[in-house]
Amino acid sequence: MIKLKSFFFLFSAVFFLSNHGFCHAQQGSVTVNQDAEIDQLLELKKDLNKDKKNYKIQIFNGSHSGALKAQEDFKKAFRDWSIDMEYETPNYKIWVGDFSTRLEADRALIEVKKEFANAFIFKPKRDKKEKQR
Numbered sequence: 001m002i003k004l005k006s007f008f009f010l011f012s013a014v015f016f017l018s019n020h021g022f023c024h025a026q027q028g029s030v031t032v033n034q035d036a037e038i039d040q041l042l043e044l045k046k047d048l049n050k051d052k053k054n055y056k057i058q059i060f061n062g063s064h065s066g067a068l069k070a071q072e073d074f075k076k077a078f079r080d081w082s083i084d085m086e087y088e089t090p091n092y093k094i095w096v097g098d099f100s101t102r103l104e105a106d107r108a109l110i111e112v113k114k115e116f117a118n119a120f121i122f123k124p125k126r127d128k129k130e131k132q133r
Helices: 004-019 038-048 064-077 102-110 128-133
Strands: 054-061 084-089 090-098 120-122
Touching: 054 064, 054 102, 064 084, 064 090, 090 102, 102 120
Parallel strands: none
Antiparallel strands: 054 090, 054 120, 084 090
């Protein structure tokens, strides 16, 4: 008897809510009012970031002779890419490429891993040009 009363109550509640518009979808529109200069600022930001390279691929970390070998092997396999040798005590690192987006770096990493299985993507803390200042 209690189950029947519970069912009847639940059925009545659903019927009541659906007949009073609580279960119907609503339609509407949104209007965005923004200053025209916002678009200009966004374009300016895109232009500033266009030349900024955010990602590199590291292919080697170890001894100086190993770094030289990795650098030579990379030049043979990938002729058009930039190569940097960095020294962070006590290891030498070989960094390749300058990629603007993570997607661009991911695509390059697929190719690089065919020759250098331990390669990985990273964001340098600061650019070489900044180090020289």
